[in-house]
Amino acid sequence: MKLVVVDVTELAPPEPMTVIITALARLPADHCLLVTHRRQPFPLYEKLHQAAWAYHCQVHDEDNISLFIYRQIDQLLFEQHFDGEVFNPL
Incomplete structure (x- = not known):
């Protein structure tokens, strides 16, 4: 599983x-989107679930999170490649 990285830390809602x-619309099969964000995007989580996406969030500190988003069918693939690893791109 390969990562595609986007940084939205400087963007306003x-x-x-x-x-x-x-x-996500452009994400190739067997890839995971790694989003660098300054907070958890709670409104996004329900949309992801409804659209058959899964996610894993790592909170590094108050203003720095890493959000992994991948297809629900790739849960095992994600766990084999990234589960337990800590990513802090800052």
């Missing part, structure tokens, strides 16, 4: 949601 949704 609703731009992060737009960037993430656009990146």
Whole structure:
């Protein structure tokens, strides 16, 4: 599983949601989107679930999270490649 990285830390709402949704629409099969964000995008989580996406969030500190988004069918693949690893791109 390969990572595609987007950084939305400097964007004002609703731009992060737009960037993430656009990146997911273009995400190749067997890839994972790694989003660097300054907070958890709680409104996004329900949309992801409804659209058959899964996610894993790592909170590094108050203003720095890594959000992994991948297809629900790739859960095992994600766990084999990334589960337990800590990513802090800053």
